[in-house]
Amino acid sequence: MTTMASTGPADTDRTPALVVSNVSHSFGERKVLDRVSLTVEQGAFVVLLGLNGAGKSTLFSLVTRLYDNVSGEITIRGFDVRRRPSQALQRLGVVFQSRTLDIDLTLMQNLKYHAALHGFSGRAATARGTQALELVGLPDRANEKVRALSGGQVRRVEIARSMMHHPDLLLLDEATVGLDLGSRESVMKIVRDLVAKERIGVLWATHLMDEVLRTDQVVILHKGVVLYNGPVPQLLTLTGMSSVREAFRAVTGTQTTIEEAA
């Protein structure tokens, strides 16, 4: 992977959407990630499970280069986020845990701002904004202010925004927190459709166990360490449990359910 990143990444179909390799990170003396490794293949839906303080947001911040990884390597479609940040970040779409749309601006104004941040303007930006709103079923709300939307609709716009520049990797940090069941389902369906039809790699951080399907790959992150990384059926077999919730408890040795802790 080092060779690939330094010599100019081979953007072949088989290059994984995301590779995190032996990444550690500390804030002062406090180590928050310890030799974390994981891979998101193209077209894979990877669920990142972890309690509060497990290191999920830190990992996301490193992948999005909000701060640098000083040990280990992170590549997006073969581009090292530290050495080739521009190439890596233009292949990345992110939905952050906190709401990041400007509520005083309209949906289209927000989307066009994001388009500009990725180098699109004028008609190209408008076209992509319209396309993105159609993607999430809100084409007729383009000129409404964000403050007029419900929580679920805001999330859908944020997903639309993250897809505007046609990324290869989508990161979603607790994207369904605070949504009602119907909104959660629609958000999940939009993202899973993107995985199935567009082969976009998705890393989905959540504490809601019912969002995990049997076909998903699961990464259990606990106190900065990856305790399990593999398919759901194998997790259940290894732990001898019948549900992901029970398997999570068994792997982490915690009595608290992840939903209670979050």
Add this chain to the structure above:
Amino acid sequence: MISSQTVTAASDVAASYRGSDDDARRRLGLAGYLACFKGIVWREILRYLHQRERFLSALVRPLIWLFIFAAGFRQTLGISIIPPYETYVLYEEFIAPGLIAMILLFNAMQSSLSMVYDRETGTMRTLLVSPFPRSFLLLSKLLGGVSVALIQAYAFMLVAWFWGISPPPITEVKLFTFYDAPSWAGSAIPTMTDPIVTSLFSVPALIQPFAGYITVIPAIILAGLMLGSLALFISSVIKQLENFAGVMNFVIFPMFFASSALYPLWRIREASPMLFEICRLNPFTYATELIRFALYGQVDTVSLALVIGCTIVFLAAAVFAYNPSKGLIARRGGPGGSA
């Protein structure tokens, strides 16, 4: 909630959603940079236009100083003939450039405040995950803030014009150079005995009556950039929004009062030589003087050099502070919000 039918249909729209490499390369070219810059500046202006209270308070603050403070001080504070003035001027006329600089100072600190807020709420992350270099993004945001300040400054000058305060007609643009070295510098910095005034170019007769409103534009932009860079650096140092009150007490007020904005420096020198030296070390003094001279069609060389120098230093400090690997923010947990 949307129906599953809508979602399925919507997903079909995304049939060509993966971008090509050519497409990716194109958008990081010159046109991409321009689009990004325009987008950031336009958003700053849009946000400003949506916040009417901000516009009003930005306008009312200097107008109170002009209409009340200056009117009261007119009789007690006499202004002698000092450059760039060629005759005695009313106190309102003397204070106007300082109030324009005050608009820039408050706007810069307001931008700094909104950056701290954006960082706390996480909004800043959307800016910082753009594929363009972080220094370019911060500079664009800075220029967006300066654009807003320019609008505010012209709104103020318009009201001042109705009050009879306006720059005089300008026949030619001149370069003004004078430096009175501080006493503590000894012979290290030479002191000039007389100012050197060099004519740069003549102003066409058609625009002479309002040329001051044009010549002040570059001065406002430069001063705005300097104060904006300082504010950007301060925003990286402040950990929480609550700490911003300290900025008012320790940055805005000292910078404004210990400067040549409200009183000429020679007056301060008579009152307190130490305060005079403090005022001369204050970059805000040079922002004010740059604007003052520009309104009279003159380029104050010393102020210009110091404002440009301070801008470079403050901007470098801000870019360093927002650098994900080296900066102050990286040491405490990320520039886009807490991790």
